[in-house]
Amino acid sequence: MRVLLSTWGSRGDVEPLLGLALELRAQGVDVRMCAPPDFAERAGEVGVPFVTMGFAVRVLVASRPAPAEVAAALVAQHFDVIGKAAEDCDVVVATGLMPAGVRSVAEHLGIHYVLAGFHRVGIPSLHHPPGPRPGKPFPPGETDLRVLWKIDAERVDALYREPLNTHRAALGLPPVDNVRDHVFTSKPWLAVDPVLWPFEGALGFDVVQTGAWIMPDDRPLPADLVEFLEAGEPPVYVGFGSMQMASAPDAAAVAVEAIRAQGRRALVSRGWAGLALIDEKDDCFAVGEVNHRALFRRVAAVVHHGGSGTTTAAALAGAPQVIVPQIVDQPYWAQRVAELGIGAGHDGPTPTVESLSAALEPALRDETNARAKAVSTTIRTDGASVAARKLINLIDQGPE
Template structure:
């Protein structure tokens, strides 16, 4: 059996797929991955064959092209790159930014197709409004969520339908009317922990919630980082992953001052925001790439953007969290960690020293720490195993 894993997105889209890929490989399945060129080294580093797809995510975020241009380019990449990479595969698993052409490639090749997500924000539900998306505005004051989700589908169609159907016609495939529902299928997979994000009723979909796909990581922490960790009380980690934090250019200085205001040392992760030290005091340390599963067990709290992977990793480690949400699913994660009592959600994407210090004060309380340890014991770590077994059964049927 051979499976193609496909995504175009940030590291939060790549790492879970790698977790699934390694689980599949352990079960004797050949795996290859199509992903943005930003992640070639990371994918190759764990021995998964890599096929670069599309343009670099980091460069795209900086250049801010028109959404319709991005959509058309991605559809073309799906038919070209995925079309070639999947030719000898039995199945393709697609994630990331609206993989509009991947199902069509699978249909053309006669192989299995699975759409997987790491949050259910885009799946229509009466329990929440659609997330932000370019295109037709919502009518002022409209509260009927069925109406809002219908407009969400129209937005997707406006971006993707024409390029998708143009490429489908070239393969002799019939046109697609509703791109969003076509991409999702009636049974999308959700690689989301059910404690952190309980699945609620959806409109016309029957998702399979497997649990989060957690990338195994046994890398030791860098020696200089270990020295810093052992030189005093557990520090507060701050990092924003693939978020460039354009709306908060002084995020590092704000975070360090807020952490110091709580009498704590600071551990600053550079990430795509390129955070760094603000002075030469020995109560701060800057870290690059590191094993978060190990690191988060050794910190007092984790301040981050609220990506699904970072939220899950911190929860699994039993580390209290402060989420400073930026986009898409991140505001939900901020609300959820507060609801669970395992941390605090910051109000808005641009913290001040005062606002972040207040949130940290809540996260660093002993009752929050105890609750974070309690919840950590309920977080599933077998999501990738569940998904791998299910996919193998699908291919074997």
């Protein structure tokens, strides 16, 4: 058995796939990954064979090309890179930014295809509106969710349908009319913890919620970090992962001052935003890439962007959270954390010292800490195992 895992996106799109890859390997399945070059080193650290697909995410974010240009380039990569990498595979799992061409590759090769997502924002539903996407604007004041989701599909078509059908024609495949629904299939998978984000139902799709795909991590914390942690009360962690925080260039200074305003020490994670210490006071410490599962159990709260992986890691560790949402699903995670009583959501992507300090205040209450600890015991850790078994069962059914 051989499975190809494919994605194009940030760390939050890659790390869950690595968790699934390790689980598949533990169950005797050969696995390889296609992902942006940004993550080749990370895949190598855990021994997952890696095929570079597409351009670097950090380069794209910095250069801000036109959405249609990105869409056409990604579709070409799907047919070229994934088309070759999947040739001896039994199934391909696609995630990340609209993987428009991956199902066509699987169709051409006669292998199974699964679309998986790490949030529900893009799945049509009568319980929530579509997330942001470039293209045709929604009519002013329109509240009919069926109308909004139809426009969402039209936006996807405008970006992807022409390049997708051009490549399909070259393989002798018929054209696709509705790209979004074609990519999703009738049974998309949702790799999200059902406690953190229960799924109420989809509009025309039979969604399979597996639970979050959690990457195992047994790396010890660096000695100098441990020394800082043990030198005083638990600090407040602040980090924004793969977000470059263009709307908040002073994020580090704002966060440190807001944390100090609450009488707490600060632990600053550099991330793609390049956060750094703002002075030489001994109440702050800067870290790079570390084991979040181990670290978050030792902090007073986690201030972050609201990616699904970081939100799940903090919840699993029982750490209160403050989410400063930037894009796509992150405002929804901020809302959900507040609803669960395990933290607070900041209003908007650009914090000030006053606004972030105000969000930290409820997150640092004893009752929030107790609630976060209680919820942590309900988080499932078997999502990757559930997904791996489903993939194995799919392969056992024979070719598509």
